[in-house]
Structure formats: C-alpha cells, structure tokens
Amino acid sequence: MPRKVHTKSRYGCDHCRRRRVKCDEQGPPCTNCIVRQLDGCTYSRVLPAYLLKTRRASQDSAKTSPASPEPFGGSNGVGVAPRSPLPSSGVDELELMHQFATETYSSLCVSESEKVTWQKLVPRLALKHRYLMHGILSLASLHIATTLDPSQARVYVDTGLEYHSRSLQPFRVAIDNLTPENCDAVFAESVVTTTINLSLPQFTAGHGNEGRMTENMMTAFELLQGVKKILTIGQSWIRLELFSKGDFWKDTSAELDEDTDSALNQLLFLNDQLKSSGNEMQHGIHRDVINHLKHCFMKFSCSSDPAPVIAWLGAVDNGFVHGIRTRSPLSLLVLAYWGVLLAQLDGERWWARNAGKALVTEILVSLNTEDLLWEGCLAWVRRKVGLQDAQGNGVHSLEKLSYS
Incomplete structure (x- = not known):
C-alpha cells in the first residue's frame, strides 16, 4: 500500500500547530495569525536549511515571473470555478x-x-x-x-x-x-x-478579540499602499468604472457643517502646535492627511456612500502608516477622526456596522490626556460616535477653545 502523502505544515507557527490547522509558514506573523488577529506568532520548530533554501528559491521565482491571471479552475485556462466547499466547512x-x-x-x-x-x-x-x-x-x-x-x-x-x-x-x-x-x-x-x-468587529466581539480594530486597519493600509501604484503609473490600465475613474474626485461646491469644519481646523492647529517638538516631515505628512480627510468629509456630505471613506485609506502617505504602526498619538487621533466618518456608514452598509465606534473606542483608551487642546479634539470624537468622556459625563464643547 502506497504511503499517504503528508499535507500538513510540519514547521508552522505555534498557534497553528496548537489549533491543528495548516500554516502557510510565511511569518511571523503567518497569514492565519493575521486574519484571526492572534498576538505572539512564534515558531518553535526551525525550518531546516535545505528546505529554507528551496522555499526562498520558490518565492523568488514567484516574484520574478509575470503575475499573469491564474485560472480559478486550474491551469487548463477554462476558468470554471470548482464547486467543492472548503475542507470541514460544508x-x-x-x-x-x-x-x-x-x-x-x-x-x-x-x-x-x-x-x-x-x-x-x-x-x-x-x-x-x-x-x-x-x-x-x-x-x-x-x-x-x-x-x-x-x-x-x-x-x-x-x-x-x-x-x-x-x-x-x-x-x-x-x-x-x-x-x-x-x-x-x-x-x-x-x-x-x-x-x-x-x-470584522461585528464578528469578533465577545470572542477575546476586542481592541484589534487598529490592526485590521494596518492590514488594509499595507495592502492599499501597493494599490496606489495603479493610480500613479497604471491609471490608463484600469478599465473598471469605479469611483476613482468616475466623478468622485471632481470638485463640487460643498461646504462642511460648522461643527465638523471647526473640529478639523482644531486638528490642524494641534498639528501646528506639535511642530516645534516634532520633525518638519512628520508635520507635513499629518497636514496633508488631515486636509485630504477634510476633503473626504466634504465629499461624504454630498452623498453618503462609501467612496470617500475607502478612498482616504488608499490615499494616505506611507509615513502616516508608519505613525499608526508605532502608535504615534497624533496619527492615532487623525485615525479616530476618520473613524467618525466611518461611523456614519453604520446604518448604510452592513460591513460598516460597529466598525467606526469600535475603532474610536479603542483609540480613545490610549489617548486619554489632560491637555486642553487634545481634550477638545477627543471630546468631538466622543460626541460624534455617541460616547461619554472619561468621567462618564457629557463631552466638552469645542467652542470654549481658541485656536485662531
């Protein structure tokens, strides 16, 4: 009788081995740990040198070969998707x-x-x-x-x-x-x-995965950074008539409501105040990101669709993404402002349910401050997503803060 071929990952991460699931062994972190939002992706079993060499050669070959479309149905090019369900899914x-x-x-x-x-x-x-x-x-x-x-x-x-x-x-x-x-x-x-x-927040709540919305955004940021190349060097390649090819970015005569305009100006002022203690490059990155967010708020006021919400994620500078990754307070505050915009989709799109509030709630935990200027920005964020201040009272008004 022929010996059964082994298909499991022998050198997967510790999480995957404990859960007895196949690991792609690409980490740390591996893809399973990224998707299931697990901390501490570690590898107790070291891949042998001869396998490591083979794997690197295979990965290099994949990267250097043209990324031609792979037929979903296999290599026959017919393009017919198989009906087989996922293993153990049904x-x-x-x-x-x-x-x-x-x-x-x-x-x-x-x-x-x-x-x-x-x-x-x-x-x-x-x-x-x-x-x-x-x-x-x-x-x-x-x-x-x-x-x-x-x-x-x-x-x-x-x-x-x-x-x-x-x-x-x-x-x-x-x-x-x-x-x-x-x-x-x-x-x-x-x-x-x-x-x-x-x-993901609506599916992970109550399963020990609270407080992971920022990590979800990091995954989206990192993937979308690569997609920005399409909009710069490959714009003429795009044939799909999605929002980036349509009327979305054309100027329209829209004005922000006074409350939102005041809050975004407050954020810009805070960035200017922090300029003396930070570097010029970071100040410029935050300024551009905030101004683009302001534009997205304006576009959303014209039509409450997801285009300006998703567009902001794909347009931010890599330096801002680095700020989120390193838990820069101002970068997180700007992300919380975007969370306010995301929260406005809550009742409009099923996939946005609880997402904005979950993101803002998580960020506010790490941004509690006694500074009056910061508190003015945080108070606006709390109020817009229906949260209370740290003392459980109503939020402070931005009107008593001067930044002109």
Missing part, C-alpha cells in the same frame, strides 16, 4: 456566489453605474484571478453571517475568514507584480479586502 461555493451576485455586490456600489461592474464584471474577473474569487466568496459568507443567529452564523464566519486567509498571499504577490492584465482584479480586490477588514 458551505457550498455556489451558495456564496449566488449571495454575492444577488445582494452583497450592491453594498460595494457607490452609484447606479457601478452595479453592472460589481454584479457581472468583477465575478467574471474572479474566474481568472483566484485571490479575487476567494475575496468575494469571503465577503459573501460574512454577509450571510450577519443575517443569522449566532449559532448558525459561526460556520459562515469561519468560512469567510478562511477564504480571506487564502486570498491574502496571492493578492500581495499580484500587488508586487502589477500588469495591464491584472490591475483591474487587484483594484477590485483592494476594495473587497478593505470592506472585509472593516466588517
């Missing part, structure tokens, strides 16, 4: 594709003109790009989970997270190897991946 892929094509797609649209793009063109692209197929199946599975009671929803949450995990590594490879053939799929997957990360 959720049929046809059920998930039907969910995406009938309901989930509409939650990604920012205009009537995008309905054909998300309902028909993107699924067709997904037949040729495996990471995009896994992305939309993940989003559809999580969407179904929001309609079920917790006992029934668990299998769809787990399925959604597993598909999301499968999409990340090939998606990163595609980002590093942009071509005219894959840029549409990469662009669509960037939106899908972002919405998945925004949806």
Whole structure:
C-alpha cells in the first residue's frame, strides 16, 4: 500500500500547530495569525536549511515571473470555478456566489453605474484571478453571517475568514507584480479586502478579540499602499468604472457643517502646535492627511456612500502608516477622526456596522490626556460616535477653545 502523502505544515507557527490547522509558514506573523488577529506568532520548530533554501528559491521565482491571471479552475485556462466547499466547512461555493451576485455586490456600489461592474464584471474577473474569487466568496459568507443567529452564523464566519486567509498571499504577490492584465482584479480586490477588514468587529466581539480594530486597519493600509501604484503609473490600465475613474474626485461646491469644519481646523492647529517638538516631515505628512480627510468629509456630505471613506485609506502617505504602526498619538487621533466618518456608514452598509465606534473606542483608551487642546479634539470624537468622556459625563464643547 502506497504511503499517504503528508499535507500538513510540519514547521508552522505555534498557534497553528496548537489549533491543528495548516500554516502557510510565511511569518511571523503567518497569514492565519493575521486574519484571526492572534498576538505572539512564534515558531518553535526551525525550518531546516535545505528546505529554507528551496522555499526562498520558490518565492523568488514567484516574484520574478509575470503575475499573469491564474485560472480559478486550474491551469487548463477554462476558468470554471470548482464547486467543492472548503475542507470541514460544508458551505457550498455556489451558495456564496449566488449571495454575492444577488445582494452583497450592491453594498460595494457607490452609484447606479457601478452595479453592472460589481454584479457581472468583477465575478467574471474572479474566474481568472483566484485571490479575487476567494475575496468575494469571503465577503459573501460574512454577509450571510450577519443575517443569522449566532449559532448558525459561526460556520459562515469561519468560512469567510478562511477564504480571506487564502486570498491574502496571492493578492500581495499580484500587488508586487502589477500588469495591464491584472490591475483591474487587484483594484477590485483592494476594495473587497478593505470592506472585509472593516466588517470584522461585528464578528469578533465577545470572542477575546476586542481592541484589534487598529490592526485590521494596518492590514488594509499595507495592502492599499501597493494599490496606489495603479493610480500613479497604471491609471490608463484600469478599465473598471469605479469611483476613482468616475466623478468622485471632481470638485463640487460643498461646504462642511460648522461643527465638523471647526473640529478639523482644531486638528490642524494641534498639528501646528506639535511642530516645534516634532520633525518638519512628520508635520507635513499629518497636514496633508488631515486636509485630504477634510476633503473626504466634504465629499461624504454630498452623498453618503462609501467612496470617500475607502478612498482616504488608499490615499494616505506611507509615513502616516508608519505613525499608526508605532502608535504615534497624533496619527492615532487623525485615525479616530476618520473613524467618525466611518461611523456614519453604520446604518448604510452592513460591513460598516460597529466598525467606526469600535475603532474610536479603542483609540480613545490610549489617548486619554489632560491637555486642553487634545481634550477638545477627543471630546468631538466622543460626541460624534455617541460616547461619554472619561468621567462618564457629557463631552466638552469645542467652542470654549481658541485656536485662531
């Protein structure tokens, strides 16, 4: 009798080995730990030198070869997606594709003109790009989970997270190897991946994963940084008529309400005040990010769709992302302001439910300060998402603070 081929990861991280799941051994952190938001991804078993050499050669080959579309159905190029469900899942892929094509797609649209793009063109692209197929199946599975009671929803949450995990590594490879053939799929997957990360708070609450919204945003930031290359060197490659190609960035005669305008000016003033104690480059990065956020607030006041919310994530400078990663207080405060904008989608899009409030709540815990100027900004953030101040009272008004 032939010996059974071993398919498990022998040198996976400690978390995956304890959970008895296959690890991609790409960490630390590995993809499973990123998706399931687990701290302390460690490797007790060291990969042998001869395997490490082989793996590096394989990765180098993947990076240097053209990122041509990979047929979802395999190498035959037919592009027919298999019906087989995920191992131990039992959720049929046809059920998930039907969910995406009938309901989930509409939650990604920012205009009537995008309905054909998300309902028909993107699924067709997904037949040729495996990471995009896994992305939309993940989003559809999580969407179904929001309609079920917790006992029934668990299998769809787990399925959604597993598909999301499968999409990340090939998606990163595609980002590093942009071509005219894959840029549409990469662009669509960037939106899908972002919405998945925004949806996670409603599924992780009460399961020991509270306080991880900032990490979710870091994943979105890092992936979207690569996508920005499309908008700079590959704009002419994009054929999908999504918001970046339409009327979204055209100037419109919109004005912010006085309360929001005052709060954003307060944030700009705080950045100027911190300039003397910080470096000039960081001051400029924060100034540009805040001004762009102000523009997104203005765009949202014209139409309450997700375009300005997602667009801000993809447009921020890498230096700002570094500030979030290193827990820079001002960077976190700016992110909390964006959380206010995100919270306004709460009742509009299923994937934004609780996301803005979860992000703001997490950031406020680390930004409690007695400084009056900081407190003015924090008070506005608390009030906009319906939170109280640190003493459990009503929030302070910005009107008593002068920054002119």
